[in-house]
Amino acid sequence: MTNNANNENNSRRKVLGGCLVLALICPLTACGREDGAAPRPVTTRGTLLADEQAVVALFEQSAPSxxxxxxxxxxxxxxxxxxxxxxxxxxxxxxxxxxxxxxxxxxxxxxxxxxxxxxxxxxxxxxxxxxxxxxxxxxxxKTVPKNLRPVPVGSSRDLRIGQTVYAIGNPFGLQRTLTKGLVSALDRELPTANFREVAGVIQTDAAINPGNSGGPLLDSAGRLIGVNSAIRSTSGSSSGIGFAIPVDLVNRVVPSLINRGHAPLPGIGVTPISPDQVARAGITGVVLGAVGRGTPAASAGLVPYNPQTGGLGDVIVGVNGKPVETLSTFVGELERAGINATVELTVRRGEKERKVRVKVIDLRA
The missing domain is CATH 2.40.10.10 (Trypsin-like serine proteases)
Incomplete structure (x- = not known):
């Protein structure tokens, strides 16, 4: 009897142990019982909406570029x-x-x-x-792959506030990220190097974060309309205000960089005094530190600041009727006019103002 009882207990242990193993492997059907819920059937999605299909196609066409x-x-x-x-x-x-x-x-x-x-x-x-x-x-x-796909080039001249735009880039190192937004504003100015500003900059609320810099801003046709360049944020992340360099400017500058290694630099042949010094002196406008010989500025009779006598010389306070309060505004107006254009300067010397016409030249030519 004792042996039989021991054998029976061992058999029970084996059965219970087997059930425990099954429960661990398949907890919903332990020992053959269905205790858990089965996955729900998938509801058929159907085709994407027309606007969704358009965005998907835009991304698939543009992302490889x-x-x-x-x-x-x-x-x-x-x-x-x-x-x-x-x-x-x-x-x-x-x-x-x-x-x-x-x-x-x-x-x-x-x-x-x-x-x-x-x-x-x-x-x-x-x-x-x-x-x-x-x-x-x-x-x-250095190694050019076959079948490169250049981004189609559009125009920024005819952009309108409110139209849809898309940014593709690598924010925070996350490759091929697509964000969508609107043209929030046009004709903004973006400070760059040497007190210069890029004019005609596009403002967008498409999410642009660190790592997006240099990536394309596209219109709904998948055409390049700008190069994402900066955000305005106190945290360093997107706050709905991003800026892109307009493609019309890009399409002028890039061929020059490819052909000559540098881009044309509009100017009139003057060396301005640092804006910080001008601001500390309480002066509004562009103060001339030097005027180059044989330049359009010299031909127009512009006179620079004289450090020996302290004479302020000529101060540029307007371009083509638009007030100029800072050097960046002045440079931006020359950019708008373009090389070989003639601009009308409003110049103040002492208490008198006068108008002079000056040709814009390429300072790097």
Whole structure:
């Protein structure tokens, strides 16, 4: 009896142990019982809405043209040694020759630059030219893949506030991110290098974050209308105010960077005094520190500040009837006019004002 009882207990243990194993493997049907809920059947989605289909098609067509750019820059370390830092941004394919456009600040001072297109491997690229005044730069891929897909170029001249725009880039290193928004405002000004401003800048509420810089801003037809360049935010992340360099300017600057390595720089042949010094002196307008010989400014009779006598000379206070209070406003008006255009300056000397006509030239020619 004792052996039989022991055998029976062992058998029970084996059965219970087997049930425990089954319960762990399949908790919803432990020991053959259905105790849990089964997955619900999937409801058929049907076709996407027409506007959804259009956005999906836009992304699928445009994303392979968007570049993920990484850089290596050598910086001075905390204790004097050299340290290699890495950066990231966005760009886009300009042509089938392997030129890639991005922001100047994305690749500034970079020792090495790598470009990744679509799902491919990083390709080393070399700088072709840069224009810090426009925050634009052009790279050339050292190895040009087959079937490159340049972004179709649109126009920024006929943009309207309220139309839909799309940004594709690599915010925070997250590749091929699509965001959607509107043209929030037009004709903004974006400060860049050497007290210059880019005129005609597009403002958008499409989410633009660090890493989006240099990526394309597209219209609903998938055409390039701007190059995402900056955000205005106290936190460093998107707050619904982003800025893009207008494509009409990009389409003028980029060919010059490819052909000559630099972009035309509109001017009249003057060297202005630092805006900080002018502001501290309580002066409104552009104070001339020097006037170059043989320049349009010299031909117009403009007189610079005289450090020996303290004479202020001529102060430019208007361009083509628009008041000029700062150097950046003056530069922006020359940009609008363009090289070889003639502008009318309002100039103040002492208590008197006069009008002079001056030709805008390329200071780099």
């Amino acid at each position: 968007v570049a993920y750019i990484t850089t290596e820059t050598v910086q001075r370390g905390t204790f004097g040694g050299a340290e290699v830092s890495q950066g990231a941004g966005s760009g886009f394919v300009w042509d089938s020759a392997g030129h890639v456009v991005t922001n100047f600040h994305v690749v500034k001072d970079a020792r090495k630059v790598f470009v990744r297109l679509d799902a491919g491997k990083p390709i080393e690229a070399e700088p072709v030219g840069g224009a810090p005044e426009y925050d634009l730069a052009v790279l050339r891929l």
